[in-house]
Amino acid sequence: MAEELFDDEFLKRLEYLAIVSKRIFAGKLKAQTRAKKLGWGQEFADHREYAPGDDLRYLDWNLYGRVGELVTKLFQEEENLNVYFLLDLSGSMDFGTPSKAVFAKRVAAALSYIALANLDSVSIVPFSSDLGQVMPLIRGKGQILKIFSFLQDAPVGQKTDLQKAVSSFLRQIKGKGLAVVISDFYDDHGYEQAMKALSLYGFDMVAIQIHHPSEAEPKYRGAFSFSDAETSRVHHVNITGRILKNYLEQYRRYNEDLRRFCLGLECTYLYTHTKVPFEEVILETFRYGRFVK
Amino acid sequence: MIFAGIPFATFLTLFGAGAGAIILIYILRLRRRGIRISSDFIWRRVLTRQYSFLSELISLLVQILILFLICLALMDPRTELPEIERRFVILAFDTSLSMAAKEPGGTRLDRAKREAGKFLDHLGPDDEAMILAVGRRLNALTGFTSDRVILDRALKSLNVSGVDGDTDIALAYASDAFEFRDPPEGSAKRVVVFTDRPRPENAKLDETVLVDWAVIGSSASNLAITAFDVRQTFNQAPGNEVFVRVHNYSEGEAAATLNVYTPEKLVGREKIKLEPGGTFSKVYFLPIDVTGRLMAGLNDILMQRGLDALPYDDVAFAVLPSLKPINVLLVSSGNRYLESALRMNPLVRLRVVPPSGYSNGLAASNRVVILDCVSPGDVPAHAVYIYPASGGPFALAPEIEKPVLTTWEGGHPLLRYVTLNDLEIARARPLKIKQGDDSLIETFDGSLLLVRQEGRYKRVALGFDLTKSDLPLRVAFPVFVHDLIWWLGGFEASELPSRTPLGERAVIAAEDNRTELELTGPGELQVMAAGSDGRVGFVPQVPGFYEYDLGDSVKRWSAAALLNPNESDLAEIAEAGSIDVLEKAREMPAQRVFWHWLILAAFVLALIDWLLFQSGKLA
Numbered sequence: 067m068a069e070e071l072f073d074d075e076f077l078k079r080l081e082y083l084a085i086v087s088k089r090i091f092a093g094k095l096k097a098q099t100r101a102k103k104l105g106w107g108q109e110f111a112d113h114r115e116y117a118p119g120d121d122l123r124y125l126d127w128n129l130y131g132r133v134g135e136l137v138t139k140l141f142q143e144e145e146n147l148n149v150y151f152l153l154d155l156s157g158s159m160d161f162g163t164p165s166k167a168v169f170a171k172r173v174a175a176a177l178s179y180i181a182l183a184n185l186d187s188v189s190i191v192p193f194s195s196d197l198g199q200v201m202p203l204i205r206g207k208g209q210i211l212k213i214f215s216f217l218q219d220a221p222v223g224q225k226t227d228l229q230k231a232v233s234s235f236l237r238q239i240k241g242k243g244l245a246v247v248i249s250d251f252y253d254d255h256g257y258e259q260a261m262k263a264l265s266l267y268g269f270d271m272v273a274i275q276i277h278h279p280s281e282a283e284p285k286y287r288g289a290f291s292f293s294d295a296e297t298s299r300v301h302h303v304n305i306t307g308r309i310l311k312n313y314l315e316q317y318r319r320y321n322e323d324l325r326r327f328c329l330g331l332e333c334t335y336l337y338t339h340t341k342v343p344f345e346e347v348i349l350e351t352f353r354y355g356r357f358v359k
Numbered sequence: 360m361i362f363a364g365i366p367f368a369t370f371l372t373l374f375g376a377g378a379g380a381i382i383l384i385y386i387l388r389l390r391r392r393g394i395r396i397s398s399d400f401i402w403r404r405v406l407t408r409q410y411s412f413l414s415e416l417i418s419l420l421v422q423i424l425i426l427f428l429i430c431l432a433l434m435d436p437r438t439e440l441p442e443i444e445r446r447f448v449i450l451a452f453d454t455s456l457s458m459a460a461k462e463p464g465g466t467r468l469d470r471a472k473r474e475a476g477k478f479l480d481h482l483g484p485d486d487e488a489m490i491l492a493v494g495r496r497l498n499a500l501t502g503f504t505s506d507r508v509i510l511d512r513a514l515k516s517l518n519v520s521g522v523d524g525d526t527d528i529a530l531a532y533a534s535d536a537f538e539f540r541d542p543p544e545g546s547a548k549r550v551v552v553f554t555d556r557p558r559p560e561n562a563k564l565d566e567t568v569l570v571d572w573a574v575i576g577s578s579a580s581n582l583a584i585t586a587f588d589v590r591q592t593f594n595q596a597p598g599n600e601v602f603v604r605v606h607n608y609s610e611g612e613a614a615a616t617l618n619v620y621t622p623e624k625l626v627g628r629e630k631i632k633l634e635p636g637g638t639f640s641k642v643y644f645l646p647i648d649v650t651g652r653l654m655a656g657l658n659d660i661l662m663q664r665g666l667d668a669l670p671y672d673d674v675a676f677a678v679l680p681s682l683k684p685i686n687v688l689l690v691s692s693g694n695r696y697l698e699s700a701l702r703m704n705p706l707v708r709l710r711v712v713p714p715s716g717y718s719n720g721l722a723a724s725n726r727v728v729i730l731d732c733v734s735p736g737d738v739p740a741h742a743v744y745i746y747p748a749s750g751g752p753f754a755l756a757p758e759i760e761k762p763v764l765t766t767w768e769g770g771h772p773l774l775r776y777v778t779l780n781d782l783e784i785a786r787a788r789p790l791k792i793k794q795g796d797d798s799l800i801e802t803f804d805g806s807l808l809l810v811r812q813e814g815r816y817k818r819v820a821l822g823f824d825l826t827k828s829d830l831p832l833r834v835a836f837p838v839f840v841h842d843l844i845w846w847l848g849g850f851e852a853s854e855l856p857s858r859t860p861l862g863e864r865a866v867i868a869a870e871d872n873r874t875e876l877e878l879t880g881p882g883e884l885q886v887m888a889a890g891s892d893g894r895v896g897f898v899p900q901v902p903g904f905y906e907y908d909l910g911d912s913v914k915r916w917s918a919a920a921l922l923n924p925n926e927s928d929l930a931e932i933a934e935a936g937s938i939d940v941l942e943k944a945r946e947m948p949a950q951r952v953f954w955h956w957l958i959l960a961a962f963v964l965a966l967i968d969w970l971l972f973q974s975g976k977l978a
Contacts, residue, residue: 161397252400291391
């Protein structure tokens with residue numbers, strides 16, 4: 067599994083992606099880790115009325131000389147960006163060759179590498195029915211092997227419950243940042259509450275929906291016993307053309323609902339499937355511009 | 360309950376094989392191909408019903424039940440008839456034109472067909488029926504058969520034709536048909552006559568045959584042309600008189616426009632208004648040069664009560680005879696009587712030449728050559744030899760004085776209206792009769808008037824000199840001369856009826872002695888006329904003109920018209936009665952068949968099975 071997941075070929079591609087990300091976004095890299103927080107940094111941002119206890123070094127004496135009012139200068143507080151990869155490793159992701167889970171891990175690894183290369187902090191947050199073992203925030207490009215190792219060892223299975231996982235996640239972490247949710251979004255409990263909660267907690271969000279091609283265009287016809295990879299539930303079905311048509315309609319509608327929902331939360335939404343080279347997904351993420359500023 | 364379809368063994372085989380196949384498919388379906396899917400998340404939205412072994416089992420049972428119903432339908436179950444005798448039924452349809460009278464729901468014949476169809480529905484598989492079309496002539500459309508397809512086809516082919524459906528002939532034929540078919544002992548024999556005529560008193564057969572009279576028809580108004588006749592007239596000028604009569608057969612007033620016309624010109628137009636039962640008559644004179652087709656038609660018909668029900672008597676057809684004068688050559692040294700008689704005949708264009716002026720070329724340009732006391736030999740035209748000399752075509756006996764006439768053929772066209780009583784003849788030379796000659800005036804010494812056919816030409820020989828008898832002084836003489844011209848000039852054909860009432864024999868004069876003649880009737884109807892002795896005939900069944908050609912590329916016509924008050928008087932017919940035969944038929948125990956209900960049930964079950972178990976919603 068480990069060799070298949072992050073082999074030499076993968077690492078070469080990763081290096082290539084890091085270079086490309088730098089070239090494309092060279093003009094923006096200086097501010098790449100800017101957080102939203104106002105504080106005591108280097109770059110002036112605003113004034114506010116002086117309050118007892120404020121550092122007198124930040125009083126604007128020039129302004130006091132002109133208008134006689136005490137105001138304090140505020141600066142953009144510089145802070146490293148924390149990137150949290152919420153990785154769906156439920157049973158439904160363990161499907162196909164390569165499996166959706168493998169594909170998701172590769173995407174997470176690649177994006178982590180790029181984030182680390184950009185001096186950001188990265189945390190891997192696997193989840194299924196609940197939050198799994200979380201890899202705490204790490205910094206520095208040299209830490210990428212830890213991430214590889216963590217991802218290789220992250221188990222796949224159980225049902226999906228994004229809501230419960232996000233709930234646990236928000237209780238555990240302290241900082242804000244960018245939440246990248248990588249999942250197939252097949253969740254009986256719904257993804258809406260979890261995504262809203264992330265948004266309310268001030269996270270920038272990227273949703274990457276990963277499916278297998280057979281989910282987008284199933285080619286089954288006849289009598290089958292469908293076995294659910296996540297729940298092992300069995301369905302005896304007679305697949306007709308009408309059923310296939312209905313399925314495609316439902317599939318399209320579900321994805322479209324997800325896309326619209328993400329749009330409403332100002333969350334970048336990406337749809338891909340496992341036959342797409344993962345570097346294309348990464349580049350696509352760059353194009354949306356949310357991941358790297 | 361009996362089974363008239365496949366035998367029970369076949370049923371078992373079919374059902375067993377079919378059920379086996381269904382169960383096999385069911386078992387195969389139980390062993391579904393297993394497929395692992397990442398999530399049933401979307402599928403659950405499509406597959407709304409969960410798999411249920413019970414529903415699968417119910418579906419299997421339903422399918423087996425469907426198969427059972429189909430196999431049972433193939434066995435054709437039906438109620439068992441009580442022990443009754445087989446039935447042999449003859450359905451006789453009056454196809455006279457009055458059955459074409461329009462009534463609510465179609466013509467009377469349409470109604471009769473429908474009623475007959477219902478009647479046939481009550482017959483069992485072993486019963487047999489026969490269908491007769493009864494017009495002036497009888498036409499058996501089928502023999503005795505139990506094949507409903509044949510019977511239905513015969514019913515469909517029924518159409519009106521002719522007049523005066525002769526139900527007597529139908530009953531006589533039915534009697535013979537039963538005798539010929541010889542139904543098994545104890546079988547029920549029945550004749551049902553569908554007609555718009557009341558039942559005659561004598562409409563019955565022997566006691567073993569039940570005769571039913573299904574009277575079709577309700578009160579119907581009708582305006583009809585009941586007469587359309589043409590006759591020659593020489594009163595003022597030679598020509599034809601046309602007589603037309605229209606009758607109102609309704610209980611209200613009727614108005615219409617009567618048109619009498621040829622294809623080229625309108626002869627007359629009358630706006631007529633008739634009281635109930637009223638009649639309109641009119642005579643038109645047509646000059647001799649108006650020949651060929653003549654028609655009368657009623658248009659813009661307005662009836663105070665109801666509608667004009669029968670269209671066939673709103674038109675009438677006739678053919679005007681050709682009375683064009685003919686060229687006649689009189690070869691004579693001088694015969695004032697004969698010449699005068701010929702000159703006064705409007706049908707004669709006379710040329711008189713002395714015997715020295717005669718030539719065959721001259722004769723050939725005339726239709727009739729009259730040779731007065733000369734015998735030039737072979738004459739290329741119809742010829743009359745008056746007191747011929749020896750050496751001519753007629754052999755002569757020695758001359759006699761004051762011959763005594765013993766007989767004359769007053770029925771022959773040459774002597775029509777001619778009386779020869781007390782005819783005085785000074786001298787005569789009797790004619791010797793050859794084989795094929797017709798002697799029209801006989802004496803003790805031989806014939807004085809002979810008729811002979813020589814190839815295309817007719818020869819007439821008179822055995823005495825007209826000037827040596829008192830015949831020219833008698834009234835009979837111009838009549839005799841007229842008869843000569845009439846017969847030799849071919850005017851006899853014009854005596855044929857100008858039109859033939861439907862159902863009667865139309866006669867056509869065919870001078871070439873043909874025995875068959877093909878005619879084209881209304882609607883390109885092909886009719887063959889047959890006969891002999893220069894006359895062929897046929898019986899027209901549809902009003903209209905029947906065109907024919909005698910080989911000279913000249914179009915000729917024979918006309919047929921309804922002109923039958925019996926057919927036109929629909930109101931009288933309507934009083935006759937009502938249909939009660941169907942009620943009688945219902946008295947007969949009918950067999951109920953179930954196969955179509957079984958097929959329907961199978962179809963409904965299949966539909967339910969598909970909707971509940973086989974459609975895409977079943978998981």
